Amino acid sequence: MTTEFLVNQIKQKKSFLCVGLDTDLDKIPPHLLEEEDPIFAFNKAIIEATHDICVAYKPNIAFYEAYGLAGWQSLEKTMEYLNENHPEIFTIADAKRGDIGNTSTRYAKAFFETLNFDSITVAPYMGKDSVEPFLAFEDKHTILLALTSNAGAFDFQTKMLDNKELYKEVILTSSQYKNSQNLMYVIGATKASYLKEIREIIPNNFFLVPGVGAQGGSLEEVCRYGMNDEVGLLINSSRGILYASQNEEFAQSARKEALRLQKQMEKFLEK
Amino acid sequence: MTTEFLVNQIKQKKSFLCVGLDTDLDKIPPHLLEEEDPIFAFNKAIIEATHDICVAYKPNIAFYEAYGLAGWQSLEKTMEYLNENHPEIFTIADAKRGDIGNTSTRYAKAFFETLNFDSITVAPYMGKDSVEPFLAFEDKHTILLALTSNAGAFDFQTKMLDNKELYKEVILTSSQYKNSQNLMYVIGATKASYLKEIREIIPNNFFLVPGVGAQGGSLEEVCRYGMNDEVGLLINSSRGILYASQNEEFAQSARKEALRLQKQMEKFLEK
Numbered sequence A, B: 001m002t003t004e005f006l007v008n009q010i011k012q013k014k015s016f017l018c019v020g021l022d023t024d025l026d027k028i029p030p031h032l033l034e035e036e037d038p039i040f041a042f043n044k045a046i047i048e049a050t051h052d053i054c055v056a057y058k059p060n061i062a063f064y065e066a067y068g069l070a071g072w073q074s075l076e077k078t079m080e081y082l083n084e085n086h087p088e089i090f091t092i093a094d095a096k097r098g099d100i101g102n103t104s105t106r107y108a109k110a111f112f113e114t115l116n117f118d119s120i121t122v123a124p125y126m127g128k129d130s131v132e133p134f135l136a137f138e139d140k141h142t143i144l145l146a147l148t149s150n151a152g153a154f155d156f157q158t159k160m161l162d163n164k165e166l167y168k169e170v171i172l173t174s175s176q177y178k179n180s181q182n183l184m185y186v187i188g189a190t191k192a193s194y195l196k197e198i199r200e201i202i203p204n205n206f207f208l209v210p211g212v213g214a215q216g217g218s219l220e221e222v223c224r225y226g227m228n229d230e231v232g233l234l235i236n237s238s239r240g241i242l243y244a245s246q247n248e249e250f251a252q253s254a255r256k257e258a259l260r261l262q263k264q265m266e267k268f269l270e271k
Helices: A003-013 A030-034 A038-050 A061-065 A068-085 A101-114 A128-135 A166-174 A192-201 A216-226 A250-270 B003-013 B030-034 B038-050 B061-065 B068-085 B101-114 B128-135 B166-174 B192-201 B216-226 B250-270
Strands: A017-021 A056-059 A090-097 A119-122 A141-147 A183-187 A207-209 A233-237 B017-021 B056-059 B090-097 B119-122 B141-147 B183-187 B207-209 B233-237
Touching: A003 A250, A017 A038, A017 A090, A017 A250, A030 A038, A038 A068, A038 A250, A056 A061, A056 A068, A061 A068, A061 A090, A061 B101, A068 A090, A068 B068, A068 B101, A090 A101, A101 A119, A101 A128, A101 B061, A101 B068, A119 A128, A128 A141, A128 A166, A141 A166, A141 A192, A166 A192, A183 A192, A192 A207, A192 A216, A207 A216, A216 A233, A216 A250, A233 A250, B003 B250, B017 B038, B017 B090, B017 B250, B030 B038, B038 B068, B038 B250, B056 B061, B056 B068, B056 B233, B061 B068, B061 B090, B068 B090, B090 B101, B101 B119, B101 B128, B119 B128, B128 B141, B141 B166, B141 B192, B166 B192, B183 B192, B192 B207, B192 B216, B207 B216, B216 B233, B216 B250, B233 B250
Parallel strands: A017 A056, A017 A233, A056 A090, A090 A119, A119 A141, A141 A183, A183 A207, A207 A233, B017 B056, B017 B233, B056 B090, B090 B119, B119 B141, B141 B183, B183 B207, B207 B233
Antiparallel strands: none
16 A cells, blocks of 8 residues: 555545554453454454544554464454455554564565555664565555653663664664655654654654553644644554443444544644 | 573583574475475474484574464474473574563463463563563563674664663663563674673573574684573574475484584583
8 A cells, every 4th residue: 555545545534543453352342252253253343333434453463473373363364354345444563573684574475465464563673684674565564663652662762872862763774774765653652742853853754653542632742743744643542442342332332432533633634 | 491401401412502493485395395284394304303402493483474374373383293292492482572561461472371482582672561571471581682693783783872782781771670580682693702792791691692604613702702601502593404405305414414513512512
């Protein structure tokens, strides 16, 4: 999927919402456990309830791997379902992979070819030859971890490296990689001031923003400092949408929560 | 598996060889492609030919994921085979995972519980709360990327962060994490001088060393600078062993190459 197509989808749907599919058997409505594939049944219901008001889905790969073969199968079915029924949706493998060249190529094949995702999250620690094999897939996007939203982000990412924070070094260095126009960045919504500085460094790239909670406030700050002329933002919500309720009406509850976020986004898109 | 058990195995087998299972359908002997599960058939043959002269196997997870469900199945079968027939072997999931807390816990469950690996490689970029969920499994080992052997290692890892190289900061910071006694580190064999400095910082932790090729020279340097009183080294070889030949005698060829490395290791253990 091209960036232009994604931007058009955002404008059409008035939404830059990404729904994180962190599907957890301990949290889905108990009645679904009787289904043959509860994870897929849950994902399908969530997708059907939200696909017209979001532009992206982001399966969190760890949640599928934890169930072994069965989990991998649920992931394959979810991706087949999405690609067949909603090819306009931007799909993100939240996998945080990254390895030496020939191994990164294998991960790229796993997610871009075997599972047919539009994009994947990648960890930058191993540098250029660990990231470029993903970028070599020119019709796909590579979403590099820059500044994450967890407490551990302050262990290394915000420390000064050659007079600038490591996450800025990651952004600057990676913007020299081959096909870097297909890079997006994971930028946590922890501090609005960070977003402003990062947007100045990379005016054009998309940010995938996790950590925007139930608070409308932080969404406003992310939009104020992170949005560019082509929107440039995908804001993820996982548990807030998925587990809005645990009863038989879980899908409608999920839609209600997604709609609440979409309505806020609509306002910022009109500004 | 405890570190003590691993050290005993090393002393008993006179080997600190780790065989990397980077199993590639394009490289295995063509006659195996007729098997029901060629990847597992290949792994089993390699394991049977080498298990008495190595102490660890390291499936490179990307190679399995690239084949989707079938690959995951081959990985499960390989791990079941190893755990049933060779429980004395130290198993390493070369997965390079790392994510926020609850997601890292899922990855830990996937590899430590579902697949029953003894250890996993983990990327440090997201910091403490991305690594500690792995360390919480007290009978398992977490192998943190510090200094990798690829060219991209010089993008960030060797850059100065607060007056010391990022990889040293990773080592020092992580040694404060909870259960850090169960940490091992990936230390590439690119420069012997690095190994010496790192061994001074962490005298006790094991190093998992990739990038030792056919050259006996670099093995000697790794041993001279990296070995400690309890050996403290696992040296990995993947393609050099796996694809020593592509004919019907591939397993014997693999053994021959593994034996060549083991014989060299034996000398350094005697010193």
